[in-house]
Amino acid sequence: MRVLYLHQHYSGPGGSTATRSHVFAEALAARGHDVTVACGRYAGAATGLEGTFRRGHREGRAGRHRVVEFDIPCGNAMGLAARSGAFLRYAARAARLAGSGRFDLVVASSTPLTVALPALVGRALRGTPFVFEIRDPWPELPRAMGGVPRMALAAMERLADAACRRAAAVVALSEGMAETAVARGADPGRVHVVPNGCDLRHLGPHISSWRPEEAAPWECLALYAGAHGRANGLGTLLDAAAILRARGEMRLRVVLAGEGAEKPALMARAAAEGLVNVTFLDPLPREALGRLQAGCQVALHLLADVPEFAEWTAPNKIMDGLAAGRPVVTNQPGRAARIVEDGPSGIAVPPGAAAALAEALARLAHDPALRDRMGAAARRQAVTRWDWRLLADRFCEVVEGAGEGNLPRSPSLLWPLGTDSRGLRPETKKGRGFGGGSPSPDLPSP
Structure with missing residues (x-):
């Protein structure tokens, strides 16, 4: 399956930001899928690409998958207007890929929520199914924090509704986020919780330590x-x-x-x-x-x-x-x-x-x-x-099911080891879980 993975803030392991999308893209590629990640230039991220930008983008391979990096800078230190502009520019460039007809499925990883726009374009123009991943629920969190114009919140409401209702599957990082998707009209059986995981390769007792110079030995x-x-x-x-x-x-x-x-x-x-x-x-x-x-x-x-x-x-x-x-x-x-x-x-x-x-x-x-x-x-x-490899297997199952049109229903939204994402033990629940097994042997820990 040819998969277009849209994540504006993607980073490989060489960066200082989260590597969830890199891990999952590698997992999909390890299962035989042709994966292309499209991203922007996020502060602290490192795609692994070193060539110059030509016509606003550069591309190359990052392990088993391909990366297309748009020359669109974005970062937490930027103001709201600058970041909003970067979100829209990325959505416009990504929409050309999603609507090209070159892909069998699109994965749209939010935030920013505008990543749903190219996924919706691909579905409208080519009938390409998409998986909508909710890393942070927008506009729920921006509204809760305040400071976002009312018109912007209204636009986000419409976009979030469309993404949740038209996605072949929704992946949420917590059960609370999953509930926001269901409230927006997503079929509960197509909403799956795949939480963040642990990087057991770069973190742990096997890693040599370093401390800042000003730190005293007794501190x-x-x-x-x-x-x-x-x-x-x-x-x-x-x-x-x-x-x-x-x-x-x-x-x-x-x-x-x-x-x-x-x-x-x-x-x-x-x-x-x-x-x-x-x-x-x-x-x-x-x-x-x-x-x-x-x-x-x-x-x-x-x-x-x-x-x-x-x-x-x-x-x-x-x-x-x-x-x-x-x-x-x-x-x-x-x-x-x-x-x-x-x-x-x-x-x-x-x-x-x-x-x-x-x-x-x-x-x-x-x-x-x-x-x-x-x-x-x-x-x-x-x-x-929380081993990333276990969670990557579950993510791949959801993506493959969405692409094949026979997505397994997920009535209980279970997460690893028989607990739901609120940490509760659902003794009375019955349904499909996704933890406690063995990770794919050919997928290295991130």
Whole structure:
């Protein structure tokens, strides 16, 4: 089957951003499919292509699959207008591919939601079926955060409705996201939950460690690695660092690696308040980030205090912490808290609660045995539930079923090891799961 995989923010393992699409494209290609990924130039991403752009694009191979990279820059540090323009330019270029008739199926991975436009074009012009993947539910999350014009939200509503109703299958990263698709008219039997997974190749006890120069040997390092934007609520982390500094806590250092629109203000605040227990790092490639994870003792997953985040997000930060075998501290209720409390594999604190966050960090800094127990539980979760290879197999089954027109129905939306994506044990549910088996032998771990 000839598959066009649309993900504007695609990255291979050489970048500092998520590699879900790379892993799944490789998995499809390993099963004999001819896969082409179309992407833009996302800040922190690395497609692996090195040639010059000609007529606005360049192309080449990234492992088993082909990549077409459009010369359309985009990143979290850009303003809303600039990012919106990049979204529309990418959609226009991708629509030419989707409508070319060269592909048997399109995978449209959102966000941005505008990736649905070329998929709908291909369906309208050529009858090409498409799989719609929801990585973040738009417009639900933008509306919850505020600041988006009403007309833009209305346009997103119409586009999300069309994508969910006309897709041959919908893949959601959490059950909460799946529920938004069903609410928009998607057939529940065609909605499948395939959550984010763990990179067991680049993260884990087999990785050599690295620590920033300013980190003292006795310091416990708590790592936040990811976007520094409004949605991440990192001001609370600086609040916690200030509390620990005022208490004379010398055993813990907060490390923030990444980029985003809020980073300059965060760095300025840390300098102004003399937060010498805080270190900022640039985004790191996957291999270097794995070494930093190995050198830190605690992983952080933080978001702003937005109630809708509880069930409508599926951050990689938790999975990276689990894979690294580190206790995870999250400030989110709902799905994140359930994952972290299993084992337990870390500590969950209320959103926006700087004092509780500071207390959790201090507790872990002073109790190496507790860190070891939680870290071991975290790694067990990563290996038994969240191996990317297991999840890639499930994703491929959904894509192949959509392309062949005989997609297996998914009435229970089960996720690995008999739990649904809310971390519940559905003893009374019966249906098709997708975890607990063996990964494909010919697919390497990402």
